[in-house]
């Protein structure tokens with residue numbers, strides 16, 4: 001059996017389910033799987049941890065030229081939970097049916113983890129070593145906060161996990177555009193600003209609400225202002241490229257004009273709602289109410305309420321500018337509310353033209369000669385953000401067959417019946433096998 005297939009099956013069966021609880025995950029089991037895999041090729045990696053059961057696996061093969069940039073394959077070992085009864089095939093057995101491998105993690109992202117591991121040793125088999133360090137890093141805790149994985153390692157072991165270039169997840173999906181077939185590449189991520197709105201009222205008896213001071217109505221007012229808000233589009237360079245590459249020139253012109261932007265977006269939504277959502281996300285500060293808590297007894301007028309907002313901010317914005325925008329929207333009720341940011345991570349974006357980008361384009365053209373690479377700004381977050389934040393150039397990319405469209409991926413991600421075709425897995429493995437040589441060739445040329 002192919003090694004990438006058996007490795008993916010084992011990673012799925014290891015069932016490293018991360019619920020957000022420190023006792024879940026158990027990524028140490030998959031660290032041992034990887035340790036055994038790399039040992040058979042004579043490579044000795046390192047297991048790093050803040051909490052032993054939540055271990056990370058690191059393998060760095062030193063380069064021979066001190067001036068050459070390092071290249072890291074970065075992946076994660078944990079998966080989100082699966083509701084078994086909703087699946088057509090069991091989620092933790094790694095069953096293959098009609099050349100499709102089923103299981104939690106089959107697209108997010110144990111498939112890439114397996115392809116990266118096999119590609120890593122295959123690349124080194126061809127070359128023995130490269131100018132710069134070649135690094136493989138499999139992380140714990142990506143599906144929660146990263147506090148046992150990326151956050152911990154970039155804070156406490158930066159000397160070990162630092163790298164100049166990195167490839168990770170959330171890219172390589174097929175997208176039919178107005179200008180021909182494309183493959184998406186995740187070049188940046190929006191910032192996260194989770195914000196709590198608190199209101200106060202006055203407790204009194206629910207049987208006599210006349211002139212009462214009810215916290216629920218204050219929350220309702222905030223919600224209405226948010227529902228009616230329309231944040232202006234921000235037409236940054238990456239968004240302009242996304243639009244120009246994916247849409248006909250007439251729709252593109254609409255989207256790049258402040259007055260016509262909303263109409264243009266509606267037009268895209270009619271044909272391709274999934275792509276319209278991405279385009280909206282890539283051009284707007286977004287605010288989504290997620291949690292509301294008000295009152296706990298029906299006959300008491302509630303005296304307090306909280307509303308938690310998921311706010312995502314664009315490159316070029318920061319906490320202060322986003323808070324100013326929120327205050328502008330909530331202006332009519334600012335006297336009644338308290339605003340507190342309880343989680344913040346800045347937006348992050350890697351460069352457009354680099355030797356790694358050229359290598360990705362080059363390797364891709366060997367498999368999909370007609371496809372263009374379409375850079376994207378992603379609304380969600382991955383562990384790559386911890387490295388981008390420290391100056392590493394990070395791209396989310398891999399190769400898959402044409403069944404893995406951006407929409408198919410979005411459906412399977414964290415959903416039921418997660419699965420990957422064996423052909424997609426092979427393309428990913430080929431990609432990671434070919435990329436190191438191509439990258440150092442492009443780096444030589446760029447000197």
Ligand SMILES: [Zn+2]
Pocket residue numbers: 076108109142169
């Ligand atoms: Zn993932």
